[in-house]
Amino acid sequence: MLWSNFFITTSKETPKDATAASHRLMLRTGMVRQLSAGAYSYLPLGFRSLRKVEKIVREEMNRAGAIELMMPVLHPIDLWHETGRVEAMGDVLLRLGGPEGDWRTQTVLGPTHEEVITDIARAYLNSYKQLPVSMYQIQVKFRGEARPKSGVLRTREFLMKDAYSFHDTVDSLDAVYQKMYDAYCRIFARCGLPYVAVEAESGPIGGDASHEFMVLTDAGEDVVALTENQDYAANTERAVSAPLPQDDTAMADVAEIETPNQRTIDEVCAFLKTEARQMIKTLVYTLAYGPDKKRESKTVVALVRGDHDVNENKLDRAAIALLTKTLGAESSSPKPQAPSLDLADEATIKALTGADVGFAGPHSLKGDYLLVVDQAVSVMRNGVTGANKTGYHVQNLNPGRDFSIEGETVSVSDIRNVTDGDLSPKGSGAAIRLRKSIEVGHVFKLGTKYSESMKATYLDKNGKARPLIMGCYGIGLNRIMASAIEAHHDDGGIIWPMSIAPFQVLILALDPKEEDVMNTARALHDELEAAGIDVLLDDRDERAGFKFKDADLIGIPVRVTIGRKGLADGIVELKRRGGDDIDKIAPGTAAARVKEVVKGELERLGAGK
RNA sequence: CGGGGCGUAGCUCAGCCUGGUCAGAGCGCUGCGUUCGGGACGCAGAGGUCGGAAGUUCGAAUCUUCUCGCCCCGACCA
Structure with a gap:
């Protein structure tokens, strides 16, 4: 892809309202543009990253045995009345307006899909012989967030992968839950996120057990409790600590x-x-x-x-x-x-x-x-x-x-939030530290909450109707993107993990009017593209410094600089974004070296199966 | 939903308190010239009914009221 043929809208100005690093950088790089509170367009550069996240999530879901489907955004409100979640969700559930009695007033925008998938399950999952089964979709969700914030970290519409599993036994649920948990670990590792899985509250979604996958960063809204020896990790909504010892100071008079x-x-x-x-x-x-x-x-x-x-x-x-x-x-x-x-x-x-x-x-x-x-x-x-x-x-x-x-x-009882310095409930004596974090994924063992209220039953071996046992598993794709930036950036801009970078390689043609330079750059570009590498060639007739700054800002992990002076010395320069080393190599060996670096980096992130 | 702040050019903002050459700057954009390996410079341009409505006034970006939108803190948050 030639830069001049693509659509990149970088800016020198730091947007005034953006406080979170990811928000600031997504705006400056032109990856997103805000349309209204909590609603963002993904411009071509940002969309490429989002698609890459989506691809990784899809691959790992498929690998975990889940089957992809797609459910509607428009839901009849009656379905939500069946589970009592119209009240439970309150204003978060977005409703269409309209004259009284109009169909619109009976329609809501889906904030999540337990009700819809359970409606499918009760229609088609009638026998224990069909179980277990897991299905997922990647789709836009709508929530009436009172206060969207921090760019794409908290929005009113966002892209989510939601998976649901159905079982006839708790053991079967436990097994799939573990499979999903493992898949989540692979997904976040492949996306280059420093994540931690913590015990979580299940909230209004209900259920018996749940874990959240958190990226530790100050831009987050959640607080997790982690022990220094890593024997305990939980969201503070749920975290417990070792009981405090009896104070045995002498009692004084009231x-x-x-x-x-x-x-x-x-x-x-x-x-x-x-x-x-x-x-x-x-x-x-x-x-x-x-x-x-x-x-x-x-x-x-x-x-x-x-x-x-x-x-x-x-x-x-x-x-x-x-x-x-x-x-x-x-x-x-x-x-x-x-x-x-x-x-x-x-x-x-x-x-x-x-x-x-x-x-x-x-x-x-x-x-x-x-x-x-x-x-x-x-x-x-x-x-x-x-x-x-x-x-x-x-x-x-x-x-x-x-x-x-x-x-x-x-x-x-224990009715308080843990505080920094409390001791691990595991009895190890390790101190608990509180860390701010972003929730990027959440897995729940739902049990029969939805199947019971919606009468989704199957027949067991004895011909007896039993409620389906369920699990559900969500990932916020936009949040993965934003938290990757939170975790990987410097003063100059983003430092993308190879796996979700909008392009893997940036070729910087410093003197695009020089035939030699452009020929060398094009040849490298074509060879890399033929090898399946996402490569962007900056062919703009701009000053070098300008192009270097843009390169750092958009954070493509590998940069190959090709200039008149270098070519005269028989070299091109290879540099990793975020590193200081510059490799001077012969133009003829560049393609092989770049391929090696890209492949090596993807393998390091765990893309290899 | 409570508290605070802000809406002026595509972007970042000044002007408002004290109404009257206040329609301004920088970035970006267009043209010409110089420059050319870490966000160059000169000259010439295009671009805004000052968020909207009502009011006060001879006169409103500026004062008043209402309204819409956005941001921040808090509450809330599958």
Whole structure:
């Protein structure tokens, strides 16, 4: 491909709104152009990379035994009502507008395809003899993101590979899950991404187990917990740490102390000259449950250390477990329906504490409530917390002595986010470090969540109808591209991994008007192209420096510089983007050398089978 | 959805507070000339109803109100 025949729109200017490196560089290289918030055009250069990512993903999916299909973007909303995800997804589910009763109002843009694939499965997967089966598609997804950001890292429409597997046994699911997991590792390795697989929350998609594949970079929005000895890796949405040891400082007497207008942890700490880790944060929630028409609710008090944050996933589970236990004592069907946990309103807090918001403590609460104590609080001594009296806090509050940490309505659980420096839950004593990261892939064991609600069953050997057991596996292709740039760039521009570079080789003809130069450049170009290498020849009549800067910016991994002076000395120059070495080689050997470098690099990334 | 910021040429921005030669610069683009191995220079050009609407005023890019869009922080996030 000749540069002059292609469409490349590089720019010297750094776009003002772009903060993430990938965003900045994708704009400067002209790989993408923003059309509106969260929607980008992929210009020819960017599209080539995206296609290469797609090709790698497709190859590895096929290798893992998945079969490609394509499902529609337009979904009837009824399908989503079947699984209850119209409510679960809320505004993320994009709906078409229109006059009342119009078909448009009954149509949504697909944010993911569990419902559609399950609809296919219930129609055609009727026998255990057909199982297991895995299918995938590579297709645009639509989500009503409230706040698109960081270029193509978070958009309202994006390209996703989504795969779904169907099974008759959990063992079969486990086997395919592992196969997909391995395929994902190969995909990210081949794309040159420094990734790590972590335990993850499954979120609204549901299911039993899941792993996320994360690229560690500050441009990411997720935070993962990794131990230094690598014995543990999890998303902080889920991460746990070793329990903290009992503090055995002697217990002092409880003392009430006036703290006028000091409500937040910071204010109280400054006022009392103590540290956040000595504080007990007392949070009040309302747990609602039961059928729509007969909603009941229970107040839940959660305690975490002042320097810790509540993890609402964990608190949710702990609170529901505790509620289930208490219901069990008085009801025959203890499992609470559709429980939902929210921060309590002011009136509830005032009734419970007898004080204004900001002065709650666990020791003298009024009325009926459930108490969930974080493990880190349960081992504290002489904590500081609200006095349940406006304008007052108490010091030297001790769990077990001053408020109960046992009993029917109390549980001690892990309900906080891990913090940097916590120890590995594996007992190795290794410290946990928190790292920002981008989620590029996610695999889930769904179980029967969708097959049950959508009545997707098969007949087993005994002729009995059973719900299909499912797994699902997603990869964000645009994110792979962007995170590759996040991971591989310098001040001059992008440093593409060979596998997903828009072109593998750039030939820089420095003096395109010189016949010798262009003839040599063309010959090399043609020979490489014939060998199946993606080669771009910069034939523009521009100054050398200008072309070098462009070359660095777009980051083609191998550069061959051909100039009048070099040819006079009988050499052309071969340079790797990102390296400093310049090889001066005879023009006649250039093609062979370049082929060798490209092949070697692809093999290093694991393209060889 | 809450808080903050910004919409002026294809791109990056100045001008706005204090209304009146304020329709401006740089990059990019076109033409000519010089230059030519790490983003050259000179000269001459093309290009904008100052996001939109309403209002205040003799007069609005500039002040007011509304509205649309975009960005950042937070909430949310298969």
